[in-house]
Amino acid sequence: MSFLDLKNVTKIYPNGTKAVHETSLSVDEGEFMVFVGPSGCGKSTLLRMVAGLEDITEGDINLDGKLMNEVDPSERDVAMVFQNYALYPHMNVYNNLAYGLKNRGIDKQTIEQKVNDAAKLLQISDYLQRKPSMLSGGQRQRVAMGRAIVRNPKIFLFDEPLSNLDAKLRIQMRLEIKKLQQKVGVTSIFVTHDQVEAMTLADRLAVINNGIIEQLGTPIEIYDNPKSLFVAGFIGSPQMNFLDGNLKNKTLSAEGFEIKDINSDHEGEVTLGIRPEHLSQTENGLINLKVDLVEQLGSDNLVYGQLKDKKDFCYRCPGNQTIEKNSNLSLNIDNNKYYIFDKSTGKRVN
């Protein structure tokens, strides 16, 4: 049995909404697990069930070998960082950090020691006497983390903690969270809807959609080998291009081109997925792209345009290439890096 075990966990709200469907998942000790998915997919509900803030309708949650279903949140020894931080507005930073320890009846000296250590680790020692309202967004974020760290819990739970920060700070805090987790070595679950955050933070990530884990794996596994149309579309930026096609006798015919010798016996209507970065310009390529717009990011160019059938398409090329608006590009798919999904089920078939 691993450190955290979810077995057929289901959540049905009193109004009948099924937020989480029979989800099973194990998280190893020290692992950084990320739940990623669009808003309303049930990822936060799943996290809150681990914390004990939501009742479990069916299934079991085991943490460190103990069944947690009926255990009160205060007894679970988990710490959570909330989206709006939920700092205690009437207490100064020191007391925010110390409160959980005081409730556990730890003596004053040990509390002071622990709070000071955590504050040092997070570089908030200078603000210990301040109230949360006197702190900036990034500092509040650190205090929220400090409150979690200081208790030395079995597991850290992060509920979209970076979404209230501006873009620059978000990237900085993302890095700090990752470093901190590696340093402290605490098992963590991080919920986000931002796939870049998910990819960069996760040891393993679970892509969740409509209350179901669509795919579970390391970020690279999921990027390289998406098992469904949803995962393929959700992971990767810019989004994967999707084209309609038909698969018959190992040959895929799409609008304007054909791909032969496909490694699949599937037949029928399919969706072809190609990542913008898995294309390159050649003469007489498979795909003809009429350029509408070029976004120059410096290191890369994102080329947006349309195919013959007016379908939107994106191509990513190195930043040193100059591409004119309204020009026509001929593109090939790199090394058979394309994905074929059954059109009706969305499952990968190649």
Add this chain to the structure above:
Amino acid sequence: MTRFITSSFSHLILFIGILIMVVPVWMIFASSTHTSSMINMNGLQMFLGDSFYENYLRVLLYQGGFFKEITALKMFFNSFIMATGVAILSVVTSLMAAYALVYYRIKHATLLFWIIFITILVPLELRIFPTYSVMAELNLVNSYFGLIVPISASAIATLFFRQFYKTVPDELLESAKLDGANTWRFFVDFLIPLSKTMIVAMLIFMFVFGYNQYLWPLLVTTSEQYWTVVMGLKMMSGSIVHRFAFVMMSMVPPILIIIVLQKHFIKGVFQDK
């Protein structure tokens, strides 16, 4: 220039308003420092006389009432006990009622709240006979307890606290729970400190409300020992200067409370967080 004229004009109006309110009070105060023969001969006075200590000391210590059992000092004591009791008891019960209504999973909590709220439409004067008979049955006539308890359930204070609790984000409760706080600790460590200013405001409101009670103390006390200041205002007899002095002193406790706590009072009524 026009701005100067309009602002001078509005200040003039404000000044007249202040005069209308302050001058009568001042006249009573000034008159209360003269001897009664002076007032009887020359009418109300605008300037201070020299009988201040004499008049006020006599009023405070004079044994009054039919049975000569009560002094003004005792009345102030009674009023203070009553007003403080009403203030504390109503704030405590309202805090707890609001907490239960907002944070406990009570069926029909909203309906229950509105039922509590409707009691505003049933003031003490309307239910005075049943309330009196309950107090009489319980042998609480002529006691501080009987003076305080029947007017200490405040729907208004419950409303204020309930509305405030509803603005407290859920994450705070959840975070506190994860930090090991039980329901009682959350109430004591979070809601009470967070509603501190509102508690002070309500204490002032309810103190003044309790202090100003007239009909209920009149009914529930037959012994002069329990007379309050407001009852005393009606019962006072004797010379005019002594009555004036008593009127002046009766205003002091509510004014003092408001002056001392006004900063919190304003913050609490107009919550800005």
